[in-house]
Amino acid sequence: MSEGDAMVDAELVLKFQGGEESAFETLVRKYMNDAYSFCLRLTHDAQEAEELSQMGFVNAYRALRGFRGESSFKSWLYRIFINQYRDRLRRTRRAEARLAVVREQAERTESVRQAALTADTTELEEVVKGKIELLPERQREVLTLHLYQSLDYREIAASLGCTYDDVKMNLSLARKRLKEELKGYL
Amino acid sequence: MNCGEVRLDEYLDGELEEADRAGVETHLSSCEACRSDLDRSRKLEGVLRSVPAGAAPDADRFVQSVRLRTRRPAPRPWMLAAAAVLLAAAGVVLLRGPAAVDVAADLSRYAEKPAPEIENRIQSTGAAGLAILEAALDRGDVRIQFAAASLLFKLADGPTRERVLARYQQKKEPASPWTLSEPGSDDEDSELVPVAVSLAVSGQDGRALAILQKLNRLNRAAQRKIVEAVVTLLHSTNVDVQRHALEIVQKLDIEFPLSALVELLDSPELGDEALRVLRQETKKDFGRDKQAWLKAIGG
Numbered sequence: 271m272s273e274g275d276a277m278v279d280a281e282l283v284l285k286f287q288g289g290e291e292s293a294f295e296t297l298v299r300k301y302m303n304d305a306y307s308f309c310l311r312l313t314h315d316a317q318e319a320e321e322l323s324q325m326g327f328v329n330a331y332r333a334l335r336g337f338r339g340e341s342s343f344k345s346w347l348y349r350i351f352i353n354q355y356r357d358r359l360r361r362t363r364r365a366e367a368r369l370a371v372v373r374e375q376a377e378r379t380e381s382v383r384q385a386a387l388t389a390d391t392t393e394l395e396e397v398v399k400g401k402i403e404l405l406p407e408r409q410r411e412v413l414t415l416h417l418y419q420s421l422d423y424r425e426i427a428a429s430l431g432c433t434y435d436d437v438k439m440n441l442s443l444a445r446k447r448l449k450e451e452l453k454g455y456l
Numbered sequence: 457m458n459c460g461e462v463r464l465d466e467y468l469d470g471e472l473e474e475a476d477r478a479g480v481e482t483h484l485s486s487c488e489a490c491r492s493d494l495d496r497s498r499k500l501e502g503v504l505r506s507v508p509a510g511a512a513p514d515a516d517r518f519v520q521s522v523r524l525r526t527r528r529p530a531p532r533p534w535m536l537a538a539a540a541v542l543l544a545a546a547g548v549v550l551l552r553g554p555a556a557v558d559v560a561a562d563l564s565r566y567a568e569k570p571a572p573e574i575e576n577r578i579q580s581t582g583a584a585g586l587a588i589l590e591a592a593l594d595r596g597d598v599r600i601q602f603a604a605a606s607l608l609f610k611l612a613d614g615p616t617r618e619r620v621l622a623r624y625q626q627k628k629e630p631a632s633p634w635t636l637s638e639p640g641s642d643d644e645d646s647e648l649v650p651v652a653v654s655l656a657v658s659g660q661d662g663r664a665l666a667i668l669q670k671l672n673r674l675n676r677a678a679q680r681k682i683v684e685a686v687v688t689l690l691h692s693t694n695v696d697v698q699r700h701a702l703e704i705v706q707k708l709d710i711e712f713p714l715s716a717l718v719e720l721l722d723s724p725e726l727g728d729e730a731l732r733v734l735r736q737e738t739k740k741d742f743g744r745d746k747q748a749w750l751k752a753i754g755g
Contacts, residue, residue, distance in 0.1 A: 294526075295519060295523070298518075298519050298522055299515060299519060302512070302513075302515060302518050302519070303512045303515075306512055306513055306518075307509035307510070307512065310509050310510050311509055316510060320513050320518070321680065323518075324518065324521055324522050324525065325525075325713060327522045327526075328522060328525045328526050328713075329713060329715055329754060331522070331526040332526075332715065333715075333750060336747070336750075349754055350754040351754075352754065353752075353753055353754020354754055357713075357714060357753060357754070358711055394503070394506070395506070395507045395508070398503060398504060398506075398507050399507060402504070413504075416469070417501070417504055417505060418505075418509065422469070422470075422471065423466075423469070423471050438465065438466065438471075441465060441469075442465050445465060445497060445500060448500055448504070449496055449497070449500055452500065452503060455503050456496050456499040456500055456503065
């Protein structure tokens with residue numbers, strides 16, 4: 271994220287805190303696609319991703335007046351989405367069920383791995399999604415924020431509420447595992 | 457620098473300072489194994505990035521939905537009353553810029569098939585449109601009443617929702633036109649939610665709670681509406697309504713934003729119960745420190 275971008279966000283936040291409601295809508299429009307795709311990558315469910323991302327913005331709206339700018343707005347926003355996602359995961363108690371389904375999918379896709387080598391990208395996508403899904407939760411979050419949301423290590427640490435070194439370690443572990451599991455495609 | 461000291465991931469991600477970058481590059485120029493490892497990392501990035509996320513939702517609809525969930529128009533009671541009188545005399549077509557909005561016709565359409573654009577259109581008419589909805593609660597057609605109650609729960613301010621609530625809490629006698637039949641999995645069943653929640657928060661209508669439990673299990677659209685209605689009621693100024701809404705949360709085990717509970721921590725009557733539920737749900741304890749709770753749950 272460029273410094274200019276962060277400046278624009280900070281100005282919009284200040285305007286909102288000063289009573290200009292439309293500034294929040296500008297922020298929603300700016301980040302809605304990123305937020306939605308992030309939630310979709312975590313949940314693999316379009317309806318759930320839309321609900322999560324919308325509720326994330328609703329919570330952001332409620333908390334934004336208290337935002338003091340200790341981190342960038344973007345990191346702060348992702349922290350809300352992450353918490354929203356974890357909250358839902360915990361409340362629905364579906365983590366294990368989800369993992370079982372994904373594991374099954376991954377095993378199934380593994381069986382067509384050889385075929386996928388020469389087939390179209392859809393099968394490759396399925397295999398990759400399955401492998402990412404099987405990563406430990408923290409590694410998956412770090413990888414998703416880094417790879418698909420283009421957050422740097424410091425921004426990821428701020429979003430997840432962990433240290434820079436945690437980010438480094440989890441990203442490294444995720445890569446190591448994926449290199450091994452996807453070696454047929456590299 | 458040996459291979460164990462080379463920070464290839466940080467190099468790849470542009471996280472290194474200039475001097476460290478130069479050190480890695482010097483090592484790479486003489487180490488085939490690390491070059492190969494870096495090459496595989498780059499290929500991995502390419503493969504991972506090739507996976508698309510999926511189509512984004514419609515921007516206007518998304519923004520509108522966030523807006524509806526964050527803002528509620530706050531018409532003053534005298535404006536509502538005046539608008540109702542005027543509209544009763546003048547018909548129900550309201551001017552909204554250059555376009556006219558026939559709220560009654562939109563309400564009928566909404567009763568047939570709820571749609572966000574109808575909600576938006578009615579919301580754009582402000583207090584006058586809401587007054588028409590409130591008047592429609594007296595109509596004989598039960599589906600129109602459901603539609604009006606549902607829209608009011610979505611669009612109206614706290615006092616108006618309290619009035620809707622009070623109205624349905626009075627309609628419990630057998631002669632009442634409300635026939636809350638057993639729901640199936642039809643999406644239209646979610647229309648029952650605002651009224652069923654209203655009845656359930658009276659704390660006396662077990663049937664309404666049973667219906668909510670069933671809808672909560674069967675119908676996804678209804679689940680969302682239950683959450684909306686319950687969160688709304690948690691913000692009520694009436695402590696009894698808040699208490700019953702809290703009971704619904706626990707009895708149905710519904711998913712809802714925990715931040716709504718944090719707001720109850722200041723309540724002399726419900727603060728203890730809210731704290732108990734927060735502790736139970738999060739396995740954490742920040743006492744009455746609302747900021748700490750909000751920070752912990754991201755609200």
